[in-house]
Amino acid sequence: MKKKILVTGGAGFIGSHLCTRLLNEGNEVICLDNYFTGNKKNIVGLIDNPYFELVRHDVIEPFYAEVDQIYNLACPASPVHYQYNPIKTIKTSVMGAINMLGLAKRVKATILQASTSEVYGDPVEHPQRESYWGNVNPIGLRSCYDEGKRCAETLFMDYHHQNKVDVKIIRIFNTYGPNMNPDDGRVVSNFIVQALRGEDITIFGDGMQTRSFQYVDDLVEGMVRLMNSEKGFTGPVNVGNPNEFTMLELAQNIIELTGSSSKLTFKTLPQDDPKQRQPDISLAKEKLGWQPNIQLREGLAKTIQYFEEALKNNN
Ligand code: NAD
Ligand code: UDP
Ligand code: UDP
Numbered sequence: 001m002k003k004k005i006l007v008t009g010g011a012g013f014i015g016s017h018l019c020t021r022l023l024n025e026g027n028e029v030i031c032l033d034n035y036f037t038g039n040k041k042n043i044v045g046l047i048d049n050p051y052f053e054l055v056r057h058d059v060i061e062p063f064y065a066e067v068d069q070i071y072n073l074a075c076p077a078s079p080v081h082y083q084y085n086p087i088k089t090i091k092t093s094v095m096g097a098i099n100m101l102g103l104a105k106r107v108k109a110t111i112l113q114a115s116t117s118e119v120y121g122d123p124v125e126h127p128q129r130e131s132y133w134g135n136v137n138p139i140g141l142r143s144c145y146d147e148g149k150r151c152a153e154t155l156f157m158d159y160h161h162q163n164k165v166d167v168k169i170i171r172i173f174n175t176y177g178p179n180m181n182p183d184d185g186r187v188v189s190n191f192i193v194q195a196l197r198g199e200d201i202t203i204f205g206d207g208m209q210t211r212s213f214q215y216v217d218d219l220v221e222g223m224v225r226l227m228n229s230e231k232g233f234t235g236p237v238n239v240g241n242p243n244e245f246t247m248l249e250l251a252q253n254i255i256e257l258t259g260s261s262s263k264l265t266f267k268t269l270p271q272d273d274p275k276q277r278q279p280d281i282s283l284a285k286e287k288l289g290w291q292p293n294i295q296l297r298e299g300l301a302k303t304i305q306y307f308e309e310a311l312k313n314n315n
Pocket of ligand 2: 061
């Protein structure tokens with residue numbers, strides 16, 4: 001059945017893929033964005049669709065619409081961008097969550113929060129299960145993002161318990177793919193853009209820290225499955241690809257796949273940079289029947305192709 005669906009942060013990297021998927025399934029989509037890190041280019045192909053509506057709006061302000069489902073993605077996700085104006089970042093997470101939960105409560109919509117593996121901070125439990133409470137610095141450079149997302153989770157569960165709002169919390173692990181901004185600042189886009197331009201690849205620290213990278217199509221599948229999961233199942237649920245790589249391995253893969261002559265250059269490791277990260281996805285498998293299908297080299301090849309085009313068009 002056709003649903004009316006609100007996607008906040010819909011002009012961003014993940015949001016643009018989600019809007020496309022939801023429209024392709026025959027839904028009506030309202031895409032809300034303030035274009036802080038998002039870009040109209042990501043959704044320009046959707047604008048002619050009469051079931052797609054684009055709204056310039058900031059989630060820290062109240063918003064009124066009649067919808068069946070809300071995906072709350074509005075929030076800068078790259079450390080460079082979320083640290084640019086940390087007060088605004090935490091306002092976006094916290095006040096954005098309150099406004100979208102207020103909306104969900106009023107119209108009885110199901111609401112999904114794009115949470116993050118960052119709620120685990122620099123984890124001492126490895127791999128991370130949803131039951132792990134995390135190891136987060138409350139007063140560091142990453143805190144505006146980590147604590148904002150943790151507080152949003154708290155609000156989601158409190159609206160669920162106190163106001164019976166139908167909530168879903170997804171903890172997203174590092175995701176990459178087409179529509180990332182070349183200036184996004186996260187590791188996959190940085191390395192690919194540097195490799196394609198023949199510039200030095202910037203390894204922070206010794207490059208032995210790890211991340212587990214998932215391709216965006218796998219994530220979007222997990223988000224849609226969670227949104228439509230059995231009533232009362234709130235999560236939080238980890239969605240990520242458990243294959244774990246060091247940043248040196250990531251750089252090596254990208255150099256090979258691009259055939260680049262770029263060399264590595266080593267920079268200072270940013271404060272509180274997590275040393276390791278890998279999702280335990282048992283819960284997603286059990287409750288959503290979900291697991292990732294696209295492995296790193298296949299996903300990187302698609303992403304490299306996207307950036308080749310984007311850089312050619314001076315995007
Ligand atoms: P992104 O920066 O490309 O997208 C975020 C979008 O939110 C942008 O379009 C931006 O303009 C918009 N936005 C920011 N502040 C806003 C505000 N106050 N009002 C309205 N719109 C606002 O990042 P992304 O990777 O697509 O991330 C989307 C969501 O997923 C974020 O909430 C992020 O925290 C979460 N997430 C992403 C990853 C990842 O690896 N990509 C991992 C964990 C969680
Ligand atoms: N809100 C919104 N859209 C709605 C309903 C509410 O943006 O359709 C906002 C509202 O402005 C408020 C927040 O959501 O600031 C929380 O709403 P709630 O009803 O939970 O709290 P209250 O209005 O009682 O503070
Ligand atoms: N990183 C790096 N070079 C870069 C950008 C990031 O070595 O140009 C490292 C960063 O220090 C971190 C990892 O790559 O250890 C992932 O960084 P990203 O910002 O993509 O995500 P997050 O740290 O939020 O998981």
